[in-house]
Amino acid sequence: MTKPITEEAITNLYCDTFPTSLTIADLGCSSGPNTLVAVSEIVKVVDEIRRKLGHKSPEYQLLLNDLPGNDFNAIFRSLAGFQERMKKQMGDGFGPCFFAGVPGSFYGRLFHAKSLHFVHSSYSLKWLSQVPIGLDGNKWNIYMASTSPPSVLKAYYMQFQTDFSLFLKCRSEELVAGGRMVLTFSGKRSEDRSSKDCCSIWELLAVALNEKVGGGDL
Template identity: 45%
Template sequence: MATEQTLHMVGGVGATSYATNSLIQRQGVLKAQQVLEEAIKNLYGNNIPSCLRFADLGCSSGPNALLVASNIMAIVDSISHTLNCDPPSLQFFLNDLYGNDFNSIFKALPDLYIRMEKEKGPRSSPCFFNATLGSFYGRVYPSNSINFFHSSFGQHFLSQPPKGLLNKGNTYFTSTTPAEVYNSYLEQFKQDFNVFLKSRSEELVPNGGMVLVFFGRDGKDQNQTMITPWALVGIVLNDMVVENIVEEAKLDSFNFPIYAPTPDEVKERIEAEGSFTLKRMELIKYGWEAGLITNNNNNDDEGLLVDEESKGEYIAKYVRAITEPLLKAHFGESIMDPLFIRYKKKVANLLKVQKLEHSILAMFMTKKCFN
């Protein structure tokens, strides 16, 4: 329960909020757009039910919370237009943990409805939004009640840090940590993802579908484990331990409940659990600075012409928006500003000598039907 209470993004719309600092996740959703389109067309291209029920698991807050819903509306509307039929009613269930800032989502709904009416006019179909609180590592919805699940940037979060983990001086696993540290993370991911798949299979209607997009890593690139945003937090905290700003014991007892799996690790879990057929999986890479607006008016979303200091600040802000509630609960609020000022400088220096990339996994699967 402690993890569920602290595992949420920074709420509100302030300078350090997730709403203000979530462009990196937006880039990931947009890069995986083709997977979402293929999934919905594959499932409902020829036979659209009168009402489609979608659930967005780990919806978080801010503008991205309604981005997927907006994209789904456009896809379903396009399919309906192609088939020359009336679009179905849409029901969206937005799910996240108890600490999520749902208020900011609901405040944005009127603008979404206005935009829908302007874009679709008389073709606009009824659309209903509901919030469902609770962890997706377990049942959230009634049996056979959801047509389609979507979740972006959620499944790399574990239900808890691996138990009994001895990961001295680190907040995550790296290429230099002992094998047992990596194995502890992997086992926790296997347990959690198995529960996730089993729960979704019970909640989906027969032949229902699911699209997942989350942080992963390229199993062919062992250097991918060397520098991650989460491990870099540990490096900065180590510097603060040396300067007696942070207690060593505090650092040694903290581990991020995050695991970025390889494609093979995900496929193995899907096959072992047995409820789903994996239709498509892609590994997509893009820079840590993706989404940073350049000042050269081109369409390069990687921000290549922005100086390293600006990139470092941009990256530090979105990492803070993701991790601050967890860090604050363990280390206290007083070190947050100093920690991320140092983080910003550390990232800027790294970018001067190497390219830092995120890897995300985007996948589409369907529920198996057993006679």
């Protein structure tokens, strides 16, 4: 569902500016076999367009961000094989690609001002910068649940508003003029913030934790 949106965004960016170097940031990259999938798909779209237009390949700066506890060493060890596979798939004239790991919270500045052409983040902004203040009444729950009082729902809402506003402010300073950003969220079909559209797993986990501690307060 999100792939056509990402492809359209990077296509418009490239065709509007034809940059000789392209800086792409993946925020919340994690580690493991899927870590490099997002940036590789973005690069493939650009390479296909520039070949059709007969342009020289831009140089790619690929910035991989996550919290400092992320296993960046595992990512770095996989880069040699990844680069080799990309060269085989793309053929002559592709690249080069330069990678960097950027540890830190994306609820603050991470990159130089006006340095990013494209920002991508998939299912990462659901994680807040901190536990919201005012959850005292959320007894036996670990998230918004059907039994959570309105004050708890408001606390989560306010924390998200604060975090997301800060995220957008920071990225607005880091993106070049005409840059693009694609963010993927999990959402709800219902206007009820405590609906089970995307949160039922947390209620089930809370039940399991309560059973484990003998029904005590969490």
